[in-house]
Amino acid sequence: MTFLLRCLFLLAAVTAQAGPKLIVGMELSYPPFEMRDKAGEPAGVSVDLARALGEKLGQTIEIQNLPFAGLIPALKTGKIDLIISSMTATPERAQSIDFSEPYVKTGLALLVSTKSGITSLAEADKAGRAIAVVKGTTAHIFSAQKIKSARVLVFDKPAACVLEVAQGKSDAFIIDQLTALENWQRNPDTTRALLAPIQEEQWAIGLRKDARDLRAQINDFLAEYRASGGFDRLASKYLAIPKGEFQKLGVPFVF
Secondary structure (H helix, E strand, C coil), X not given: CCHHHHHHHHHHHHHXXXXXXXXXXXXXXXXXXXXXXXXXXXXXXHHHHHHHHHHHHCCEEEEEECCHHHHHHHHHCCCCCEECCCCECCCCHHXXXXXXXXCEEEEEEEEEXXXXXCCCHHHHCCCCCEEEEECCCXXXXXXXXXXXXXXXXXXXXXXXXXXXXXXXXXXXXXXXXXXXXXXXXXXXXXXXXXXXXXXXXXXXXXXXXCCHHHHHHHHHHHHHHXXXXXXXXXXXXXXXXXXXXXXXXXXXXXX
């Protein structure tokens, strides 16, 4: 066997051992679900979930950090294979992509300015008030359909919306319950979280319409992962404090 053939044989063996790769898209700006650790590496609930899925399927996982609004276009054009990014499975999105079975049950909530005195969505949706949302999220869609009187301000990042509320420039920020709670805890003097859901939602893994076999494998994984306590371990690792707060407030937890 020539040297070149030996090299090709070894390369093929290494490739076979590594297995195929799944490219998972997410926006790493939604802690504790999608974020970066102190070393700048992807971390969080969704990252751990993606890696557990890869281990189950025997596939290498590559995380791609993309703007949330660009995730579905990237999936449809084949730049990524899956979306695991706190994405709500909606009928509108399901027209262009497929979804796994849901793995999180949550809802839209309000982060409000302490200066506003707001206690409900009805009080937020009044002339002269401003409501912040993140572009491309279900909160953005919700605001377009439901907000009638308040001015809706659209931002690219959640941090910008939180800052708007904390500085009193916006009266409220519509976001998922966990993000509302987390940012209230970070800004207790300037914000309050109204966690009673204004719209119930379910998060799921997004994949292309032609990936039926992969969808079945993902659904099997999610069922096994839940039965084996995987989501309980994620809650203990990343969400212990929020889970306790939800219990105190009598609000059902997401897992």
